[in-house]
Amino acid sequence: MPVGMDASAAAERIWPGREVKVTPLSGGITNHNFRIDVDGQSFVLRMAGAQTSLLGIDRHVEREASRRAAAAGVGPAVEDLIEPEGWLVTRFIDGKPIPIEEMRRHDTIRRVAAALHRFHDALPIPGRFDSH
16 A cells, blocks of 8 residues: 555545544455445455565556456446556355355356356456566
């Protein structure tokens, strides 16, 4: 995160003058993720962690990949990419992890495979995710 920039200040910049509720989300490896509730809607604000620029991630390519995942029905709708920081704003999807017992069920495996098939059948992503 930029020095002095926290999620509440970022949310105020993105949704100026609105009352927002910021809730940290766990599970991010390289990014800081927050649920933002504003005007009866919920979003996820994803802010890059320290030194993630060393990973060579092109945030514009990442945004396009996320849009295509959403179009295929396997990801949240992308609302915005905040420049120059590269913060990604998506819709929040309320859900829960699938228990391992359910993942072993044939109907669940078929649904997951169908979702992956839809994504892989989509148009190619215009770019790469690595710096090599």
